[in-house]
Amino acid sequence: MDIIDLHCDVLEKLTRLEEADFQNDGRLHANLNHLKAGKVKVQVFAIFVHPSVPQKEKFLEAARQIEAFHTKVLSKTEMVHITDWRQLDELKEGEIGAVLSLEGCDCIGDDLEKLQLLINAGVKIVGLTWNDENTVAYGTSELPSKGIKPFGHKVIQLLNKHDIILDVAHLNEQGFYEVLPLAKHIIASHCNARSLCNHPRNLTDGQIKALVQYGGRIHVVFYPPFVEQDKESTTINNLLQHIQYLTTLVGVESIGFGSDFDGMDPLSIEKLSNASEYPNLINALLKSYSTDEVLMMASKGFKDFVMEVGKA
Template sequence: MDIIDLHCDVLEKLTRLEAVDFQNDNRLHANLNYLQAGKVKVQVFAIFIHPNVPQKEKFLEAARQIEAFHTKVLSKSEMVHITDWRQLDELKEGEIGAVLSLEGCDCIGEDIGKLQHLIDAGVKIVGLTWNEENTVAYGTSEAPSKGLKPFAHEVIQLLNQHDILLDVAHLNEQGFYEVLPLAKHIIASHCNARSICDHPRNLTDEQIKALVQNGGRIHVVFYPPFIEPAKETTTINELLKHIQHLTSLVGVESIGFGSDFDGMDPLAIEKLSNASEYQNLINALLNTYSIEEVQMMASKGFRNYVMGIGKREK
């Protein structure tokens, strides 16, 4: 069954590791061979800038990751750069769609022009923060009562203008609620249910329902500490508890996957430790849900969502 995965950190590894090959390097959990084996039809590649990178170098690091996206990912004939969501319906047999996202606006500082450059480079999904404070907003490691900063309104206006998906995955709670009425298109690319695992990176039931009521959707993440408290390894059955809870809250049409492969070394779910094992999750879901429901979570729900973007106004 085809998969759409909304989050991996391959690009950070492609710029950090020596002699890394996107085709088959087993240091990459979402390398090309693994994506093919797991039947991943569309993979979102995040631009993630480590907080230790000096501010003056962060935009250059973003540019380096975009260069790696072109020279190491898109250089493979199987990979197709998705710059228009309508391309999802044009992918041929054996082709994999590759989408750029920005995991936090740290690299743009206070320069809206830098965000425009990233959008021009093909970024289709943007998170306002990673875990910490930046010039736009506050992340999940900050006090939950802190809201958006003034610059956020300019950022959100630009995202709306270009129909970019705003990602709340790392946004703190007050910022989350302030974004809801402002963002034209909104998602949580890699979050789980806080009522199952009480971690600030997960969303409360109230947040999940508010997200969907405002036209958004949530994609579950495979990072063990977000599945079971303080666990370094976990199982597919534990992840299923989150999925079952989410489907009971908002239905299968609003749920998808955002693995976080390559962003959680060495932690992993047993039998779901890299993209090649994706079908193990699909088979487990088929024990509880119909094939139509699993297809909705695996790819069709997100496909339907982005195909309707031009029709949604806020």
């Protein structure tokens, strides 16, 4: 079954790890061989600039990750750069779509032109923050009561103008509720249910319902601390509990996957430690859901969502 995965951090690793080979480097969870074995049809590649990078070097670091995307990911014949969502319907057998996203606007500072350059480079999904405050908004490690900053409103306008999907993962609560009526297209690319795992990176029932009311979706994340707190080991069954909770809350049409592979070392869910193990999750889901329902969560729901992007 084809899978669309909304979040991995392999670009950051490709720039950091010496001589990392996207084809089959065992240090990479979402390398090409793993994506193929897991039947991942579309992978979103996040540009993630670590907070420890000095502000004046952040944009260069983002550019380095885009360079790695071109020279190490897209250089493989199977990979197709998705710059228009309609390409998702045109992928041939054996081809894998590759989408660029930006995990937090820290690297643009207060310069809208830098965001425009990233959009020109093909970024299709943008998160306003990582965990910390930036010029745009406040992340989940900040006070939940602080909202979107004036520059953030300019950022949202630019995203809307170019039909870029706004990603609310990592955004604090006040910011989350403020962007819902402002963003044209909205998604939570890698979050779970806070009712089951009380972590600020997860969304409350109220947030999840509001997100879906505004046409958004929630893609579950495999990072163990967001699945179950205080556990020695995390299993696929633990993740299934989130999926079951969410399907009851908002339906299979609004749920997908955003693994966070390559962003969770050294932790992982048992038997779901890299992209090649996706079939273990799919097989587990097929015990509780029909094939159509699993397909909806694995890829069709997101495809239906993006086919509407840019229409109106």
